[in-house]
Amino acid sequence: MEFVLEAKHLRKEYQDKLALKGLDLQIKPGEIFCLLGQNGAGKSTTINLFLGFIQPTSGAAFINGLEVTRNITKVKEFLAYIPENVMLYPNLTGLENLALFSSLAGYDYQEAEITDYLVRAGLPADAVKRRVSGYSKGMRQKVGIAIAVAKHAKVLLLDEPTSGLDPKASNEFSELLLQLSAQGTAIFMATHDIFRAKEVGTRVGIMREGELVDVLGTTDLNANELEKLYLNYMH
Amino acid sequence: MNKFRTIIKYEWLNFRADKGLLLITLLTLITGLYGIYYGTTEISRQRQHLANLSKITAHDVENMKVQFPGEADAGDVGYYHSTFAVNHPDSWASLSLGQRDINPYYIKLRLLNLQSQLYDSDNINPLKVFTGNFDLAFVLIYLFPLFIIGLSFNVFSIEKEQGTLPLLLSQPINLSLIVAAKLSFRAFIVLGLAVLLSLTGMFWAQVVPDSRIVLWLGAIVLYCLFWFAVIFLVAALQKSSAFNAITLLGIWLLLTMVIPALLNVYVALKKPVPQALALTIKQREVVHGGWDKPKEETMNKFFSLYPQWRDTTQIKERFVWRWYYAFQHLGDVAVADLAKDYQNRLKERQQLVENLNVLSVPVNVQGMLNALTGTDLLAHLAFMQSATRYHDALREFYYPFLFNQVAFTHNDYAKEPQHSFTSTPQISLVWSGYYKLALSFLFTFIVGLFIFKIRFLNLK
Structure with missing residues (x-):
């Protein structure tokens, strides 16, 4: 194609x-x-x-x-989508947010894999298991990127x-x-x-x-x- | 199906992390347990009270034996000795007290005229009537909808408001599946709690395990689903969380308070029921008039009803008990039509309520649970009829002593009829309530689905 x-x-x-x-x-x-x-x-x-x-x-x-x-x-x-302002579930951790969106996209990753995606996207390793409600905009944006990357989208x-x-x-x-x-x-x-x-x-x-x-x-x-x-x- | 489970799983994680949701769930659990405690305590108190009545009767018999050490005139016994018609609660009654708090659950009876005794009950604390019962049925019918609203008012709107909707909708998942999964999760929590409280209540009250377990649980589940259908309908409008909360609270207020109050006024106007006091006064006038009427006239009237005693005696004395009891009974006969009319009017009113309660699902379900536990108006009317039959049995027991002028011995006390009545559930009413509840649920759900289809068209 x-x-x-x-x-x-x-x-x-x-x-x-x-x-x-x-x-x-x-x-x-x-x-x-x-x-x-x-x-x-x-x-x-x-x-x-x-x-x-x-x-x-x-x-x-x-x-x-x-x-x-x-x-x-x-x-x-x-397709994967990253909006201007990535908003996530504030009561869940970065890890849980990525696990949720990946799972909805059809990918059930192990915890280590999810952590790897988040760290590769630039999220500090110690923030991975913290609730998103405490993340800055930049950190949320990085989780958004990780969600997009983990989806292996063509677009x-x-x-x-x-x-x-x-x-x-x-x-x-x-x-x-x-x-x-x-x-x-x-x-x-x-x-x-x-x-x-x-x-x-x-x-x-x-x-x-x-x-x-x-x-x-x-x-x-x-x-x-x-x-x-x-x-x-x-x- | 995997995606459905995924959403359920993360809804659970979100629920677990949300202190507000945990708090309202805990509060609902505590109020449910208090409702069970309240109901079982009230019924235990009634049972204790009823158990004491047989002791009171036995004590009364002992007093009579002291007062009349030898053979006694049955007229004296019938006048001074009292016994009780008792309405034992069904084993389910503590789950839904219904009208057991406002209607008497025992009636003290003597051989005198019946009607004045039937309505001669203790005064009721009006404040207690105003506040009502805090039983399990109250918690499930009136407080659980608030719990459901608290859990679900922002079920979909929060996705928009917290900005997660675009990311969520960019996943390969159907919007209907998201809404269904989110509502299903909340339904699991609510139904789990409702079933847990119901089973705890049944266990605590040591109910007789019969088909009513299924009927109770079915009614509660369907009722909760009705409220979820209301949530779905309001969520389908795609308004803000604040709008949803206010609208849902308004619907709750309308269904649990405004419509029932309007129904009450309408039914009272449409089917006015004369006070039992009027009946009692008329009967009292007839009975008191009996003193002044010629004895022959009184006795002839009485013998026309009970020809078997016509030839037993001739009254020449100024006062004899058989004449006294004859005009007492004629007092009852004089108001028999009024009494019947009173009972019929109550039944007609109940029927009208049955017909109109489709307008308020909580009223319908309250009626279902009261009918299921034998605590509704019909159960009380059945008790009144049973008490009437008991009074008839007492008269039939004493009349041979009175009219054949047979002495009443100490041994005869043990032969006096005893009364026991236990309310029975009105299962047919429960089924009729089921149809209406199912219709309300389906109607609300279908309207919600229709709005959902239209409003969510642009949010695929």
Whole structure:
């Protein structure tokens, strides 16, 4: 299969707003596609359509060749999602949270394996068995990453995942994405962070008012050129 | 099914870690145990009281023997000697006291007119009636819904409010399965506690093990499921936890207090029942009037009812006991229609309540449990009828002494009829309650399912 994530004329209208204007997009395995755009540009709407959280007005989203709305449960076997602010069950430990989500995804790991996933995602080993209610945003984000990695998903959907992370954690996160990409995971990341997009992305898309106005290869231009181009579109 | 078990497992871990949930569960357990203690203590007290009555009767007989050392006139014995009609509680009564606290469970009887004695009971503490009974049925019917609400009001809304819903919904799991598993876990906790308390109550009360065990447990399980259906319906609206809590408490208030109070007023207006006092006063007027009527007129009336005694005696004296008891009985006969009407009106009122209790599931279930434990109004009316028959038996025992003018000896006390009545369950009423309860559950669940299907369409 050539594309693991695909949008065909994907359109979403709300009563008073056109949120997405016929998006066409294909992403191959191992590719990192970064979607840049202002708040309200349609980035989260696109992710929510791929997740099946909302229904398209017309067109279709495909994950691993399956049309999302018709295979709502099946497609979730192939995708993982990290929202901007990962929220977990506060009364459970990091270990229990990961065990729960992995189990729901069909993976029943041993405790040592779960701990390994969490530590590899950057969570301090002594925090693994502490309740999540005492975690910082960054720690929760790392558990979110561990959940996504442990799922062995073909597609990773990220909605501004580095928002609120410190530079070190953000950098570690980028390295992790590159590792996953090298293993063949297709990554679709909505972000405001132009430099991060340029750093990890294979391609960068610019979205404005629900429309994908440009798609660029990251090897074609440097970060400053990308920023200029982006700002031009925004104005 | 594995995913269902996974959610159940982590719901359990979450429950175990939540001090608030543990606290309300513990409180419910303690109130349930107190309810069992309250019921068994009350019934033990009644049993003790009833056991003392036979001692009182025996003591009374001894006093009579001292007062009348030789042969006595049966009229004197019938006048001074008293005995009791007793309503023994069913072995199940302590689980649901029903009306055993407001209706007399024994009646002191002499050979005098019956009707004034039937309603001559002790005064009831109105505060006690107002507060009601804190028995197991009360805990299960009125407090368990609050427990269910406390456990489940945010069953789905909390996923949105704490932000876990997106991660949860990004897993390959059906939303209906999530809701079903979360509600099932809470149902396990609630039903486990309800069944545990019920079985403890049955064991504690040493109930006769019969089919009522299944009927009781079935009613409690179905009742709890009804409340879970209400939770499901409200959760399906997809509102906030605060909205859910207020709505559910409102429904609880409506079903347990507002509708029962309105039903009470409606039934009282629709089926007014004259006070037993009116009946007693009328009978008293007739009995007292008997003193002034010609004896022949009184006796002829009496002989028309009991022709077998017509030729036994002729009354020439100013006072004889047989004449006295004849006009006492004629007092009862004079108000027989009123008494029957009173009983019928009570039954009609009960029937109306039976018909209307479909509007309030708690009232329906309370009726079911009272019928199951033999503590409802019908059980009390059956006791009153039994007491009436006992009074008839007493008259039939004393009349040969009175009309044949046979002396009453000390040995005759032992031959005096004794009374014993134990309430029996009204199983047919329980079944009728089951149908209504099942209908209420199904209706609520189906409406909830309908709303769920519509409202959750965008949250696959």
